[in-house]
Amino acid sequence: MLELAILGFLYDAPLHGYELRKRITALTGHVRPVAESTLYPAIKRLEQAGLLARTTQPGSVAAPRHVLTLTEEGRGELRRRLAEPARHDITDENRWFTVLAFLRHLDDAAGQAAVLRRRLAFLEEPASFFYDGDRSLRAEELDDPFRRGLLTVARATSRAELSWLRDTIRSLDG
Amino acid sequence: MLELAILGFLYDAPLHGYELRKRITALTGHVRPVAESTLYPAIKRLEQAGLLARTTQPGSVAAPRHVLTLTEEGRGELRRRLAEPARHDITDENRWFTVLAFLRHLDDAAGQAAVLRRRLAFLEEPASFFYDGDRSLRAEELDDPFRRGLLTVARATSRAELSWLRDTIRSLDG
DNA sequence: GGAGAGTACATCGGACACGAGGTATCGCAT
């Protein structure tokens, strides 16, 4: 997820690590803050994999900046990761939001629609949280107000996203 | 999050690892499946910390079962984790749902309301995903349909949860 | 002139997660 965000932000423009961190923090930081000790090793990994290149520039105020640029392999890798997200990326809301944030970089409406359809299929799967034996329990059947709330909120979320997904897929297809 | 789920399920009744895994899978597995190689070490950790005890029973069909029971320390630890969740547990939806699933075990309406209020405060913070310099961008200002969708869905989710939170806090207080 | 905040990068150790693989039993279908 972090790597996807790095590739995604760099696809638009070269950035240095510190600026990258600010953008990632704006995108997902309120939920899961990005530690510097996670970001810099991730940058190094991607660099060693040949997905991005760095050029050192004198820092405007402090230490010299390492400006990061995606290589051609890096651009291809981002498109590949967007076109074929892992199951994790589809099911985990945090990861899915990251995919969505950069899906426009997949400049192919059919490919974009295919990704949205995978999310749609996932949300359409009958998923419950609590079971009585094999039978899945509905919100109304629960005594516990917190579990009821959990189901209620999850259902509302899902409804909102489903209708957005259906609209968007239709307009991508049309 | 995993440890919280283990403590939460065992608070109700002693279970063996395999059954525990099925319950956790039902709760959060559609989003983030729990690998056995994650669960068993986690059980061992909790056992070594003195939070749970195991007794071996002949297996009904296969290998002998290790039935896990919460110790008094374990019960206290669960209540402590529920009463004072880490910031992570409040902000990350997956973790938050786990907290909610077991919040009833905190049998103190004021404590429960306090936890809900923390989530409420978090959701009320003005959080944006995308910025133009310092200015946060609203859904309407974005060209990108996917980022628009992301904001739209996030807003709908948040609205649904906010209204549930306010109702529930009111009824816990009243 | 000195403290503190912000910019900018980096390393290290510990904790945690996961896939791959292993052990063993039972029932059912082929």
Added chain:
DNA sequence: ATGCGATACCTCGTGTCCGATGTACTCTCC
């Protein structure tokens, strides 16, 4: 008979994440 799926547990290696800590420069405020 033999393989498969379910039950039930476990280890190992690899990778990732994070908090703590360090370096070094600039600007602002007092």
